[in-house]
Amino acid sequence: MRLKVNGQEREAQEGTLLLDLVEVPTLCHHPHTETKGLCRLCLVEVGGRLVPACATEAQEGMEVRTDTEGLRALRRTLLEWLALATDLSQAPSLLELLEAHQGQPQRWGGLGLTRKEREPIRDNPFFLRDYAKCVNCRRCVDACGDGIMGVYALTLEDRGLLAHPTTPLDRPLPETPCVFCGNCIQVCPTGALRPLSMEV
């Protein structure tokens, strides 16, 4: 099967994810969870439409663009907004991306709502839940539920910018079905979930 990426002819297997054919940043997608299509950092243009490379399969005759001016503005802006709203101090790869995209979060001025003021939750001896650093990618929720464990110790709270993971009935983790397998920590891309052994 043939398609075009940024004007160049490419050969690909039917059903290959666009993500495997193009160079774009990702955040929500993780090969071990079912999360995809949420962060929109991996968006590419196909026939003038924006589609997430992590959730779109290659098709015969597709014309994919990854580097339009609009897409560059989109990635830069999105990273800037993330930095405005969230504490990225434990997410070095995101900070690198921000710099690579010449992000200047300050150009947007203040933000009325912020996630940064959330207090870390220390309710178990193994790991910390520090939602000031959470971008709500839902990898942890999926890892704990449908994706890997099937345990369902995590779910989601609230809507909009304040949406973030929580536990059933907001209980401390030891009072939930959590088995402390650590899968959620493994998949968390921002350091919002991190082992207590790493805290100083």
Next chain:
Amino acid sequence: MEKPSLLPLLDARLPLNEEKVAEAARLAGVPLAQAWGVVRYYPRYRGLPQGRLLVDDPVARARGFARLLEEADGTHPPLGLEALSPVYVRLEGGERHVEHGGSLVPFHRFRLPFSLGHGERLLPPEPILDLEAYQRMGGLAGLEGLLKGRLSPDGLIQAVEEAGLLGRGGAAFPTHIKMRAVAQGEPPRYLVVNADESEPGNFKDRFLLEHHPFLVLEGALLAALAIGASRIFLYVRDEFEAAMRGLEKAIAELEEAGRLPVPTEVFRSGGLYICGEETALLESMEGKRAEPRLKPPFPVEKGLWGRPTLVQNVETLASLPLLLREGPGAWRAREPKLFSISGDVERPGLYELPLGTPLEDALRKAGGEPGELRAVLLGGAAGVFTRDLSFPLRYRDRLPLGAGAIVAFGKGVDLWEVLLGLTEFFREESCGKCFPCPLGTAVQVEMVRRRERDRSLVQHLGQTLRGSLCGLGQSAYWAYQSLLEVEGAA
């Protein structure tokens, strides 16, 4: 496969406590985590604000919002009452009332208190609330035709195609294409009537549901028979209590008369703007947080419980009996559409007008004086401000028609105040599933507050919101961008 839905189980247990949530989860056969995520998503399970609430719609924003708010305990999202605005809602305990013009009417009795405005129309101006009256005006003729074999299911879809009917919910997608796609899917198939209208400035579906329940039901039955659906669900906005009761009564009357060939039930919506997005709507029916799904797959292939599902807007379905009665050719020549007209016009209300009617003619029908207007908000929150009053009201032309909301603003109105209301609406209604929308709508509110006119910032805002997962985020900046254009043109 189909399971008992979580939302009605929770509704039956209001007010909730932890045991009741756990019990509902058990009965629905879902993890407690899912039930808790749902409880922490929908306002009515979290606990609604109580007291006297000012309905926050574009018209109220144009009438000195800050001053009005002084008399209120808080705000309430738009309710399709723009033609009456400003309006207050009283919420006390489980009781809800509309407060308007000095009277207090319970939600379950409150119907839009006006008839259809002047215009060339197919729809009767006055409410038709019983079966006999509906049949007197020729109602159920289309349904009889289909049941007696005078019209085949495919013949009906063909008539819809010949009439050129485009979905009236805002997306303007050709109705027959969706119908055919579902009809070709594996049974069981479903029809879901999207009666969750919550777009600021729009009250056409509310009007149809409250004033013409039999017309809506006949349209739904026609569509269901055409696509071979085994069940019909009417997903009705939580606040439209009078409409829900009216529909339930009408369904019972049809059933009693032996005229209900497809099992039909009313489903109380989740009560949020996003519940009207068709995949979010399906999620909520399946007992989850109303968050849009990634598409593809589209609902016509994998909809409710993974089955082929036709999700169709109220006005679109209500058009079917009228379209059959007129004949597709005659219908197409006229292309009637309902417009909700409010704001600075003498007779705000609902008008049936042919598509292509110039905006200024529509305004005049409602007693508006085009020369006296600063701008018009066309298409609701996901719409645009315009001064182009010669614009022919047609789909896929220069401006988005949306579901047909027209809000007129006189010379004295500060449009930035109106815009601030719209942007706050988007920020409040963002579901938070994808990234650009919750972030961008929050940034946008701050930009509008400081009346930011920097072109590159506004452009980057738009480019980024355009990348959102669903239409809510994708259209959230249109009003902002268009106001800058209107200002530039002034």
